[in-house]
Amino acid sequence: MKHPLFIYAVLALATLGSSCTSNKKFAALQASYTQLQQSNQDLNSRLQTTESDLNGSKIRIKSLDEQIASEKANVAALQTALNNCLNSSNQGNVNISKLVDEINSSNKYIQQLVNSKNKSDSLNLVLT
Template identity: 40%
Template structure:
């Protein structure tokens, strides 16, 4: 619009100059020309300023778009991580619950076994009189009941035949064993280190195994214990509990132990059911 005004003013000035005009009129028109020219210069300057501003705004808009894209990408990644974190936490909670359940089952089984062992030991001890308790030692070690029978009470020296007095004690022990059908029974024979000198017994290994076998067969044949629960073993002179350098120590080492243990099936079943994360 301003350009048109300026062009028109210039044309008018040209026409005017072509005719006879007064100095006053000429000066007025010259002033109008200068004003129009200055307006044109200002307009051009403003146009350039607007172009620079528009360029700057376009650059700013591009920067804002780039920043928005980065923020959106970070937000998307954060949301994805948060979802994965929630999944991982839920999985961890499930694993902890499974482990706690398994541990609780083990503790319950162990507590039940310990309680039964204590009752079994008390019942066995109460069934024996004072004289019998001198030849029988009853104790619980690591969840296992050990009944240690003195050699001189069970057998004659160098023999594996059970004495009549020992049969009375075995009868009382057998009664307790019958009441606890969930327990297995291992009978172990032990000797001192003095070599055996009998033609039908080769060494202390033989003697210890024969003595254990005699007790197992008495429990089965005389007292009706299920033989599937019984095991006989001989350890010879190689499991001493005292020194063999004294007569009293050798007497302690000559012993037969009846070892009563809970059946392992329940514990093996628990092991099979153990969570994979343990």
């Protein structure tokens, strides 16, 4: 029975001895772990900053989209107003043309009256 106890003791020492790492290797692994933790924190910080920037950009895009829609509505209203002005201008031009024709007609009539008056005056002078 002493042999199995001795065998268990040797196996336990062998297992413990082979599973332990050296202090150098442990320090290197600890330094690597610390560096990876710092890198992870830096990346998480950059991720939060980037997500914050992304949210700000999305809000700005939404605002710009609303502004574009507003400006499109404004352009449509201005185009309608311009079309109304052009129609009014064309109607005004037609009315002015009619007035010019009427004035020309009146001028011809007045000229005829003046000519008739002059003839009448000439005849009156001759008869007198």
